[in-house]
Amino acid sequence: MATVTADNRGLRLATRYAVLILIAIIFIFPLLFMVMSSLKPSAQLLADTKSLRAFLPVGDLSFDNYTDAFVRAPIGLFVFNSVLVTGITVLFCIFVCSLAAFAFVFIDWGGKTIIFSILLATLIIPYETIFIPLLLMASQLPWIGAEGFEIGWLNSYRVQIVPFIADALSIFLFVQFFKDLPKELIEASRVEGASWWTIYRKVVMPLSGPVIATAAILKFLFMYNQYLWPLMVVQEEGIRPVMVGLGYFTDQLNVPWGEVMAYLTVITVPVLAFYLALQRVFIASVASTGVK
């Protein structure tokens, strides 16, 4: 009798794992195909889709696609641009949004309730619905830079960075986190005569590691994967980010698929590695957007 239940349990356990593994394969195979194909000559890559060879490191393997891809396009530059734009936006976002959230949560000031509601209401505006008017604005906004006063933001780093620094979700995440911090901590610091700036810097931010990670990861994913906006505002090759740089390969008459796979691998695998290293934090970040 006891052995039967044990067998049953073993069988049920095996079924569960089988289901889990089958689903895992569904989620993994395109990425496996990408990495394996990047090592194969284009002709073999296309021929291999006939069989499971598509997912195996077999045949004529080399890193030729990578060297060819780097010769065809300034990939290093594209990666640099993406990292620069993403990095600066994330840093400014953390600073600006946490500062605003700090003011909304800890300080009493006239108009804060109404302003917070207005900012929060913008959560319902998809970026895609404001990109067209933003495109016109970007073409006419002034800027004072190293070369003095100029008109127009198109084809610049700033047009890829500044519009995305502050957003409702990031502010909201900080507000939710700050609300759970003990108010007495802030009041005690005020009694001791600390300035708001000091409290922000010395008391609140050092406690905010988790929410900083959350906001940074969400912003990072959004910025690094941006496609539509840079497609519209960046024509110059020198400041093109990785997703738009893909056009270098796919706009060819004869698409060099081996090189495309190498390029995709180069721009995807570091992000995946980053994700795998910090997967708990990544998943906790996304989960926290759901706790409203």
Place this chain on the structure above:
Amino acid sequence: MASKLTRSNRAGWIMAFPGIALMTLFIIVPFFLAFAFSLTNQRLASPNAVEYVGFENYSDLLGLAVFTLEPERDESGAVVRDEDGEIEYPRLRNFTRNNPDYPNLAGKREWFSWASGENRTVVLSSDVVFMKALVNTFTFVIFVAPIQAGLALCLALLINQKLRGINVFRTVYFMPVVVSIVVVSILWRFIYSPGDGLLNNALGWLTFGAFTPQDWLGNTSTALPAIMAMSIWQGVGFHMVIWLAGLQNISPTLYEAGNIEGANKWQTFRYITWPGLRNTAVLILIVITMQAFALFAQIDVMTSGGPLDSTQVLVFQAVERGYGKQDISGGSTISVILFVIVLTISLIQRYLTRER
């Protein structure tokens, strides 16, 4: 005491100002500009002055007319038929072009039509491509939102089991979320490619060769469903994690109570799990709907709206006008229409799922 300590108009405004200013300039202002531009003939760069045109942009997109064509008749009054026996109708363009008797049909084209007795009823649209984009976008949302939310819930329930190594599976299921939709779209072109594509081969293998290979993205009836399937594949992990957070917020004591009462698995889900996920469900539905309405990259990379406009969608149309043709007013008008749709649907969802 406490209120005096935390009251400071100056500090509050100074600290909140950068965020307020940036969001105002780059989200709120363009949002209202979209409405303003949609009433003008604004272009990206034009030597001509901008003019107020009222609702012309909207009627150019949304204008519809229904018209009944009567068959051609010969002198005796009998219906004229062609060699195949099909009824012959007068040409539609006799009514839509330079015909002062039918001002409401001017410039419109046939969107679709059906036979009603001997007559043929034709629905004409000012912009047939836009109408197709509108219908395709709705179709996309109507299928993707519930399927993606449902599958994500199934995955979350699966991952919520207490099994050794379950976190590995959670990590894998979430993986496509961190990969750019642009990259995913390129990879899936191989899955969907005609003839020897991965999907055709897999289906041929599963059916022992009985399956006829399809040109998934080149066929008007399969292109949009193919893009839907891929979008669900990419996004489902995101919502799985949100469901999972909701699941883990449900108090274990409720499950214990259910256990004591002798509830079976379905009853446990129906009376404990599902009510506990209410708020999560509302949020997920709204977020998926918003994301689905905004689809663009998949279309741009995989089909460019084709074949025969079967994958045209609203954002793609807005970009084609606003950026491609530099017609800011036309693009803005589509953006406004899109926003109004998203807002309306969110409000309806919120109303239907309100606390009673």
